[in-house]
Amino acid sequence: MTPLFARVTVAGVGLVGGSLAVAARAAGLVGEVIGYGRGEANLRLARERGLVDRVAREPAAAVAGADLIVLAVPVGASTALAEVFRPHARPGAILTDVGSVKAGVVEALEARWPERGLVVGAHPIAGGEVSGAGAARADLFRGRRCILTPTPATDREALARVRALWEGVGAVVEEMPAALHDEILARVSHLPHLAAYALVAAFGETRVAGRRVLDYAGSGYRDTTRIAASRPELWRDIALANRAALRGALVEFRAALDRLEGLVVAGDGDALEAAFAAAAALRRRLGGEQ
């Protein structure tokens, strides 16, 4: 069977890029995967773990002959990387990414790629606070959503092939406008990250009567702040790239916090319990309580 893509370049062989590479290889979707990156140790690990067929540290060697180039780098680095790759990409090469922010990014990539129709924005909702080639695994995307954000310019065949890649590694693919994606993710991902960082920033070094409060943290605090261990540069880029939607989400979050505080201050136990119960019911519907 002819693979979906004969040669794929994955730029950034970390958790997401490395997992896509190894999953696509395992599923027979790709002829050859070339890993590109700046970190020598990580690239070596990617090769040792069999995530990629070979690695390249020079842009020209990395993308030569590739029919798909995947940008799996922090959102703030993808535009510059597209420019670096552009002179070396073969005509007809599809450019895609895995970034957590889409609107500005896809627009910037379209403006820089030889054929704007061959840019397909993608965001697999999978990942976590672990990172690097060592954390990559072939089943990372199984059953997870992957959002594609085509624009009016997007070539239908390019879109269909990128969709087939994600479906081939087990993802549930959905298409929506980039701006809509960013509004949704601001609420279920970007703002929660900011809140987790703030919980650690607020209390991480607090002492009360000489005692470090973090020494008394239980599993609740650990759960709530787990994503604050994520890579700082990734989340710096995401927060900056999606700042408008993030601020909107912050307004909503503060309003919810203010309302709960108001009930606490008023000593309104009934309303407080009702508010907590409503949240608990919503949270339980989401699953993964344990």
Add this chain to the structure above:
Amino acid sequence: MTPLFARVTVAGVGLVGGSLAVAARAAGLVGEVIGYGRGEANLRLARERGLVDRVAREPAAAVAGADLIVLAVPVGASTALAEVFRPHARPGAILTDVGSVKAGVVEALEARWPERGLVVGAHPIAGGEVSGAGAARADLFRGRRCILTPTPATDREALARVRALWEGVGAVVEEMPAALHDEILARVSHLPHLAAYALVAAFGETRVAGRRVLDYAGSGYRDTTRIAASRPELWRDIALANRAALRGALVEFRAALDRLEGLVVAGDGDALEAAFAAAAALRRRLGGEQ
């Protein structure tokens, strides 16, 4: 060997009470454990699972002859329950609790118990969003902290025996004033719960362009909001009982959130990355990233 306590009454055979009961029995620390509660199904389960020796649904039968009475009920219910038990308790019976708020609670219990010196406030830092006798387990407290909050009135021998009980089930016991406990827990537990409830309250029913944003939540949102699935009445009581310290923690949390937002709005990537990196380093020191 004579057990530490000949007869112990555990009022509220849920996650914490049930775990203490079964752990104490397993360690041979108690002669007999009587489970008391209002929920018939939960009591039956407690007996079926062997958490307690027998159960009682009447206060007199529950505490008759007990040398230790453990209040393992929501913070807001413990004072009234102490009053219910008082006429039936034998002279010399020690009263303890497991509540997450200590200052006002211990004071109220001391005022109601025949001998105030026999009240020993305790708080094992273990638990979670699961609840009920079905979730109880003998190793819940192993390696976890348990904070005792003696007052100037506390009888030294009563304190020593309650300490021995918690050490006997594997907890790392520490003593501190109740007010200090409450300031610490407001920051590492109560405020994070409020933030988690607020994250769900803010976005739990949000739709953007007809799409329910929670359908796009990944593992980060699940982690961050896990404790919002906790029992509403427990957290209502805790928030109300510790409202002063909780408000102080809210001020600090909002300041941290405001600072991060300021950096996002200013587009100050360097300072934002530094702030995220500092939080990530603190969080990683805490462990349990995965």
